[in-house]
Each structure stands twice: as C-alpha cells, then as structure tokens.
Amino acid sequence: MGVLDGKVVLVTGGGNGIGRECALLAGHEGAKVLVNDLGAGVKGDDEGSAGPAEQVAREIRAAGGEAVSNSESVASQAAVENMVQQALETFGRLDAVINPAGILRDGMFHKMAAADWDAVLEVHLRGAFNVSRAAVGLFRDQGSGAFVHFTSTSALIGNLGQANYAAAKLGVAGLSRILAMEGAAKGVRSNVIAPFAWTRMIGTIPITDEASAQRVERMRTGMRANQVAQLAVALAADAAADVTGQIFAVRGNEVVLFSQPRPIGSVTRTDGWTPKTLLGGGLQALKPKFTDLGASATVFPYDPF
Structure with missing residues (x-):
C-alpha cells in the first residue's frame, strides 16, 4: 500500500530534477501521474520537447504504474487548464498538484534585463497562479485537494544575483499561505518547500569564490532531488x-x-514620530533586532545530514 494509492497527481517540471523524482515517487506510492514538462533548457529560452516528460511517464508505466505526459508550459493559463482536463479525461479525477517547474536567469540586479525579470516571474509566480487557479475550483467542489508549491531560501533568506527568482519565489510562498487559509473550510491544503538539491538549475549557479565553490560542492554531493521528493509526496x-x-x-x-x-x-x-525622532531614537531602539544581510549559506553553514 502506497501513501497515494488511488490518487491522481499532476507534477509540473516533471521531466528533470526535483519534478522527475516527485513524479517517479508518486507513481511508486500508488498515484496515477500526469507528468508535465515543457522540455526546455534551464533558462526556458529554447524550443521545448515532449521527450523528458514522456520518458518519465514511460518509467512509471514500466514499473507497473499509470502515467501520461504533457509538454505544455505552466506559464500559459490555457495550457494548465488543458492539463487539469487531461487528468480528468484520462484518470477521472485530480487530487494533488506538485509544482516545482521553474527556470533561472541569474544576474546582479543593476545589470538585469527586463526580459529576464519577466521570464522568471512568468514561469514561477504566474505559473503557480495558473496551476492553482486551474485546480482550486475542482478541489473545493470535491472537498479535498493538495497543492505542494516550491519556494527558495533565495526568497526566504536571500542570495546574490537572484532578485527575479527571489521575488517570484517569495510571491509563491504568499500565494500558498492564502490558498491554505481560503481552502481550509473546503479541505484544500497548500504548503511550500524550499529545496536544497543538486539539479541542472543549481548547476548554473556561478562560482565566484572559494566559499561559493564549497557551497555548490556540498549541494552536489550531499543534497539530492529524491530527498526533496519524499516530503513533496508526503504533503x-x-x-x-x-x-x-x-x-x-x-x-x-x-x-x-x-x-x-x-x-x-x-x-x-x-505624541507621534517625526523623521528626526525616528532617526534619533526609534530606529536605534529596534536596531538590535534587525535581520542581517547574510545569504542563505550563513543560515545553513553546516554540512548536510
């Protein structure tokens, strides 16, 4: 007996990395899986391919499970509505959405092109809206459903060169919170995961000094996508x-x-604050509680378990 026996799960970005591991594990745990992946590169700026999603679906079927593939983009609301409809037509229901689909276009903010800002928000934040909006009515009507979205410590803590990614991922965390609040009375759940795992996206992080080299090496050797999938499937x-x-x-x-x-x-x-009294006393009184500018690595400096 698997923890997802009888369930139908849509996994976005399911052709590679964390999405792939989530899809395979969901199938192993008894779910019927709709594997979605555009099949594009890490930056999302090349032509997509149906190959990666179909390959994962084939692996699930070869292991005795049920799975179909979809190669449309989460950035398109119509495409995501098609995914939900495909799940209903193929398997008769939809019970959960696991949504790690994403791209990276890193760069220091003062050099960031508007196109790179837009592309990252379109896939991550708009994509999270699209998959949630397409499924939430169905979940509410059937009285059950789970969203597992993905955020990042780049958003929750901060990392240099990822302003677009951080903005999108903090937005996803906020969206998930409201989905959970509004869905509670209808059996609709939503949680987010900030993953540490070596994937092709992490492989694009520029190594600028010895500290960043050590951090990336820790991720490569000690933090795997299949470890993240365990929690995603559990949720x-x-x-x-x-x-x-x-x-x-x-x-x-x-x-x-x-x-x-x-x-x-x-x-x-x-008697109220003025700029002068805030500068002379108010802000100084709060200063001991300020959050420092340390990046994610300063909060998690230790080797992974």
Whole structure:
C-alpha cells in the first residue's frame, strides 16, 4: 500500500530534477501521474520537447504504474487548464498538484534585463497562479485537494544575483499561505518547500569564490532531488490532512520548518514620530533586532545530514 494509492497527481517540471523524482515517487506510492514538462533548457529560452516528460511517464508505466505526459508550459493559463482536463479525461479525477517547474536567469540586479525579470516571474509566480487557479475550483467542489508549491531560501533568506527568482519565489510562498487559509473550510491544503538539491538549475549557479565553490560542492554531493521528493509526496497524501499553510525546507536528510513573518519588536511615542525622532531614537531602539544581510549559506553553514 502506497501513501497515494488511488490518487491522481499532476507534477509540473516533471521531466528533470526535483519534478522527475516527485513524479517517479508518486507513481511508486500508488498515484496515477500526469507528468508535465515543457522540455526546455534551464533558462526556458529554447524550443521545448515532449521527450523528458514522456520518458518519465514511460518509467512509471514500466514499473507497473499509470502515467501520461504533457509538454505544455505552466506559464500559459490555457495550457494548465488543458492539463487539469487531461487528468480528468484520462484518470477521472485530480487530487494533488506538485509544482516545482521553474527556470533561472541569474544576474546582479543593476545589470538585469527586463526580459529576464519577466521570464522568471512568468514561469514561477504566474505559473503557480495558473496551476492553482486551474485546480482550486475542482478541489473545493470535491472537498479535498493538495497543492505542494516550491519556494527558495533565495526568497526566504536571500542570495546574490537572484532578485527575479527571489521575488517570484517569495510571491509563491504568499500565494500558498492564502490558498491554505481560503481552502481550509473546503479541505484544500497548500504548503511550500524550499529545496536544497543538486539539479541542472543549481548547476548554473556561478562560482565566484572559494566559499561559493564549497557551497555548490556540498549541494552536489550531499543534497539530492529524491530527498526533496519524499516530503513533496508526503504533503500530497491524505495522511497529511492537518498539514497546511506551512513553509518547509529539505536539506539532505534534514526537514526544516520555517518561521513566518510576525512582529518581533516595536517602538511607541505617544505624541507621534517625526523623521528626526525616528532617526534619533526609534530606529536605534529596534536596531538590535534587525535581520542581517547574510545569504542563505550563513543560515545553513553546516554540512548536510
């Protein structure tokens, strides 16, 4: 018995990396899987191919499971609506969406082209909207459904050269939170995962110094996509019915629960603040609680487990 027996799962970006591992594991755990992947490169700027998604679907079928493929883009609302319809026509239902589809177009913000900003937000944030919007009505009507979206520590903590990616991924975390709040009364759940895993996307990170080289090497050797898939599939299962609205990270064999923004301090002046009094006292009083500018590696400096 698998944790997804009898379920139907749509996995976006399922032809490579984390998406591939999620699709294969969902099939192993008993789900019927719609494997979606545009089949394009990491930057998403070349012609796509149906090959990667169909190859994963074939592997699921060869292992005794049920799977079909789809090679449309999550950036198109019509295409995602087609995916949901394909799941319904092929398998009769849809129970969960696992959504790691994404691209990278890294660069320092002062050099970032508008096209690179738009492309990343279109796939990550618009894509998250598209898959959620296409499935949420169905989930609400049937009284159950799970979204597993993907954020990043680039958004939650920060990394240089990823302003577009961070903006999109923080937006995905916010979207997931509202999906969870609005869906709670209808049995609709949503969570997000910030993954640490060596994939072809991570392989594009520029190595600028010894510290970044060591960080990338730790990811390559100690943090695998199939480790992330374990949590993604678990969150899609009925047994996780009381888990919603949360932000997780997976780093090797470690599963991390993130805090979410809440007030950590305040200052009050009964006669009101002015710029001068804020500069002279208010901001200084809050300064010990400021969050530093350290990147993700400063929060997770230790080797993965």
